[in-house]
Amino acid sequence: MAKKSGNKAVRFFKNSIRVTLQVITVAMQWAFLLIVLYRVVPVPLTPLHIARLFDQTEEGKPLRLTKDWTSIEHLGQPICKAVLAAEDGRFFEHFGFDFEQMQKAIENSLEKGRKLRGASTITQQTAKNLFFTPQRSWIRKVPEMGITVLLEVLWTKRRILEVYLNIIETGEGIYGMQAAAIEYFDKPCDKLSKRECALIASCLPNPRTRKPDKPTKFINRKAARVQRGMKKIELVGWE
Numbered sequence: 001m002a003k004k005s006g007n008k009a010v011r012f013f014k015n016s017i018r019v020t021l022q023v024i025t026v027a028m029q030w031a032f033l034l035i036v037l038y039r040v041v042p043v044p045l046t047p048l049h050i051a052r053l054f055d056q057t058e059e060g061k062p063l064r065l066t067k068d069w070t071s072i073e074h075l076g077q078p079i080c081k082a083v084l085a086a087e088d089g090r091f092f093e094h095f096g097f098d099f100e101q102m103q104k105a106i107e108n109s110l111e112k113g114r115k116l117r118g119a120s121t122i123t124q125q126t127a128k129n130l131f132f133t134p135q136r137s138w139i140r141k142v143p144e145m146g147i148t149v150l151l152e153v154l155w156t157k158r159r160i161l162e163v164y165l166n167i168i169e170t171g172e173g174i175y176g177m178q179a180a181a182i183e184y185f186d187k188p189c190d191k192l193s194k195r196e197c198a199l200i201a202s203c204l205p206n207p208r209t210r211k212p213d214k215p216t217k218f219i220n221r222k223a224a225r226v227q228r229g230m231k232k233i234e235l236v237g238w239e
Helices: 002-038 047-058 077-087 099-112 122-131 141-154 157-167 177-185 194-202 217-230
Strands: 169-171
Touching (some): 002 141, 077 157, 122 157, 169 177
């Protein structure tokens, strides 16, 4: 009897592994197809969009999903430079992972005894926003890393930045730089001043609690640093 029970447990374990591998394989195949499609087609919806709608429902807030897909040419160079200066100054130098910034983040955390801050690149954030919900999990790190590599291989840096600028959360129910520009400054993105671009970029870590049009002292200081950093950013392959 014990032997039969042991055999059942082994079979169950093997079947579970096989099913898990099949699910992962199918998921990666779908991800690959979407990555190929999104290389040229605007992204219509992401898991983040859907998750936020559920959050709004649970919190009793009016449902809001404001986005306006805009080509990178019409977004303008200032907003590109502002976001790069704020989020990923070495974007054109790394291959999806900025190991230098990761090392600095770890060293800073150990020295000051603080929680490890994120050192995600724009490519990593794009991968996360395209295929995952906001909840953090170590389990998803491996597929997230795989998708990051695929984006770097199959897309150009320009396309990665364009998608990121269009799907990133920029406020409560607001997504993308064009929607943010209109929401906060009542004008299209390519008409923003460098200061306004820096303010929007400075709010990205917590866009639902920070307002570019009503900056705190902290955001004003950060925006000043971002604006100085914009002068050092060169948009590779813009022409």
